[in-house]
Amino acid sequence: WEFQALLKARPVAGDPELGAGYQRAIGPLVWTAAERRDFVADVQSMRRRVVDHLPAAVAAREIKLGRGGLRDVEFAVQLLQLVHGRGDETLRVPATLPALGALRDGGYVGRDDAVSLIDAYEFLRATEHRLQLRRLRRTHLVPEDAAALSWLGRAMGYRPDARGDARAVWEAEWALHAREVRRLHEKLFYRPLLEAVARVPSEGLRLTPHEAGRRLAALGFADPAAALRHIESLTAGLSRRAALQKALLPVLLSDFADAPDPDRGLLAYRQVSDELGATSWYLRLLRDEGAVASRLAYLLGTSRYVARMLGRAPEALQMLASDTELLPRDPAELVAAMAEAAARQDTPAAAVAVIRGARRQELLRIAFADLLGRLDVADVCQAISATTQATLDVALRIATRSVAADLGGTELPIRFAVIAMGRLGGAETSYSSDADVMFVYGPDGADGSDEQAARVAHDVAGRLRALLGSPSSNDPPLGVDADLRPEGRNGPLVRSLASYASYYARWSSAWEAQALLRARFVAGDEGLGARFTAMIDPVRYPVGGVGTDDLVEIRRLKGRIDSERLPRGADPATHTKLGRGGLADIEWTVQLLQLSHGFEVAALRTTRTLDALRAAGDARLLTAAQVDTLGQAWRFATHVRNALMLVRDRAEDQLPHQGVALLALGRAMGYRPGFDPGQVVDDYRRVTRRARRVVEEVFYASPG
Structure with missing residues (x-):
């Protein structure tokens, strides 16, 4: 706290040379104080103690030391100065409002947040001054009696409006400013990024080419020259974006160094930044939500899968701001969201592209949660399987409508169902799994010949596989594999329910019965799926158990x-x-x-x-x-x-x-x-x- 107090020190009387010498002597101590162990936590703790020790009778009226008061603004500003001012000399100013302006200009505080804090600080200071002028004595307490409050409202220049008389208007303004100060104090003062930056040695904050190269080698980057090129690209110019990157990179470099592959992590970060750098939210999210920056560095430095997928959907990193956002979505909600998005598209290809994009988003959500330890392995497999099932469900609807339109109608002349097999059937799919399935249609002869029904069913299955499996530069294809069907690749791609029943009754082998243990309905006509499941139960759960020959x-x-x-x-x-x-x-x-x-x-x-x-x-x-x-x-x-x-x-x-x-x-x-x-x-x-x-x-x- 002493170094925090010395931030405002300046000579005002006596020997000017001695005063200047004193400032020079304490400067290095003030601007390296943040490197002391637990500095940020200690300053935060001190502010909490000040609030906690206010007498309950006056805490709500304390305009200086109370919640949402002047000290909340000053502590937040000073902590930001002490932490970031080590490497940025423009922040080394003693007065609060100029310091806020410097923090705003440097990108450490958002423009809107800075405006709100400046307005609130000026309001609170003006209120404090009016209170002290009334009796010409030091006070920070808002009076309780109505007459004094009415005087304060008028002294602040307020006039009656829709909110009431001058007193009511001032009270409304005070409540608004205090609430905003408290919100921004919590946001800035307790931002995880502060503690992360405080742990970085001062020389790592300056990021001059020579110092950065030396630090990169010390951090364990295998190719410091390439890493330095990425840093120079990210921080080039005088834009606000470059200033924000300069503030973020020292922390991120330390986080990348803790990851298994720092070089690949930094490269991926540059690629994501190139994609999102012009957006209004990206760097602000990394600055204001310290956990996001740390998580992103770990993910990019650990997982090539995440780096590739995030490069195609960089907006997904917003999920890293909240643990709740990392939880897998409810399967029914996911299906509904996919179906709604697909319905707004004009063509089957466009509709499936939207679905594949939603699948990519969910796979990233699951990968984030997996790598950050928020899901166990069984939950990961279940979530991936649910995502695959939702994708099949909605894509089948699109394929069905497309084939029906080719036939000149809106409904198919058959019922059609997709049966999951293998790991999808067991809800045990991994990130790389195809969708193992079988296709069934029925009943035979519905609204036409068996031959026509088979042809329509084959068209639906083929359309579904083509839509989901077609190459895309943005979204990973979902292979739909039907090799576990009767007779494997040599058998028909699609069979009627009666054909399956006949085959299993006459030709089924032990391995096919074993494969059917994982068979379950996942998309299409539920009634047909239930009939298929009932038909195969005696095959996979044979009465008396498996025979000796089998x-x-x-x-x-x-x-x-x-x-x-x-x-x-x-x-x-x-x-x-x-x-x-x-x-x-x-x-x-x-x-x-x-x-x-x-x-x-x-x-x-x-x-x-x-x-x-x-x-x-x-x-x-x-x-x-x-x-x-x-x-x-x-x-x-x-x-x-x-x-x-x-x-x-x-x-x-x-x-x-x-x-x-x-x-x-x-x-x-x-x-x-x-x-x-x-x-x-x-x-x-x-x-x-x-x-x-x-x-x-x-x-x-x-x-x-």
Whole structure:
């Protein structure tokens, strides 16, 4: 507080040389005070103590020390000066109003906020002066009696208006200014950016080319020259935008340095800034919401996926200002919002483009929450799956209307449904997952021949896949994969309900029954979807359980996958999908229990792995320890897969063993800064080793 008080010191009498020498001596102390440990927190605490110690009887009338009073303005201004004035000498002015002007001109305070503070400060000072002139004594208390208040209103120059007499007008103005001062005091005085800047050494704030290059190397940038070029581009010129970047970059550079890939993070930040720099809200958001700047630096320095997606939708970073905005949207609300936006478009292509843009926004929301530790892995998979399902739902409506229009009507002559399979069916999709589906139509012969119905259904499925899968420079395509249908790629893309029933009754194999364990309706005609689900239940939950021959076939197929599909050079100990104790091991074990006991244990009739795993434990098919071991391994392996996609921006199943990729993977998974990257590999091997033992006990234990 002493250095805060010395900010206003100036010689007024006596020896001018001595006074100037004193100012020179205290200057460095004043303008480095913010570097002291807990400086910002201490100043904030002192202001709170002043307010808390005001007597309750006078606190509401205290125009200087109370909430929304002069001290709120002065403390906010002085704290901004002390923190930012280390690197910006234009802020080193003693008087409050000129200091506010300098903060405004430098971009540290928004123009509208500065106007509000200046107006309020002038009003409060004028009120204080009138009060003191009335009795010629020092006071900061607004009087209580009506006559004195009426005098004050007139002395301030107010006249009666719609709000009442001069007293009522002054009271209304006081309430307005006090409320605005309090709001802006909270916004500026407690802005997280202040504390972040205070932790940066003073030399890091000046950003001269030589000092910046030296600091960049010290911070761990692999290519300081390239980083310096980005900084020079961001801060070039005398514009307000450049001034704001100069204020933000010292903090951001420190945050980038804490991220796994500082160079890539800074490059991505420049790209986002180039896209959004001309907007009114972007730099203001980073300045006023300190958490946004810090979060953005971490995300861009950790995730290539986020950097790429944010480059195509930079406005999405506004979600970083609020934890509430990071929560996945309600699926029904998401469908309604997509449908409403699509309805405003003139063509199917334009409508689907809007839907794909909304999907991109949701994927970014989920990725933000995932990387910031706001969602666990199961919730991430559920949210991505819900987004995919909403996209399919609304895109199918568009495809259906398009095909109906080609036929000269508004309704299709058939009913049509999309059945989710694989990870989408289990609500376990990842950032890189396609939508595994099957298409069904019915009933046969509705409003025409079976041949015509099949042709219409095929057109709908083809239109849906084309609309969602077409390349786009802005939005990631959603591949719609129907390879899990009967006969795979050699079979018809679309079948009637009767055709599916006939096929499964005559030709269904063990692997198809296993694949159907994840089948669920996701889009189209709900009644048809329910009939399809009822039709396949006896296939996937056979009475009496899986037969010996089918058991042998399942194990043989699992052995083939283990030996043939593991990529050449992959390490089976750390391959998340096909490695020992990985996802395939766990999911096949759980699915075997579903095939064997689903007919008698209703809770096993679920498409979700973790739900089925818990149901197996409740039914005493697995011990509590086995359930815990398999569940922990499934979560860890799934988390690794998701994090690999976020870090590398490509689908991978192999856990890296060293280097920046492993460091970034660990940070993306929530390991704290400074951790040993090898710990990720050790943790993975430990949980999957245990899971493999359970797989051997359960999957290979029963007869056959």
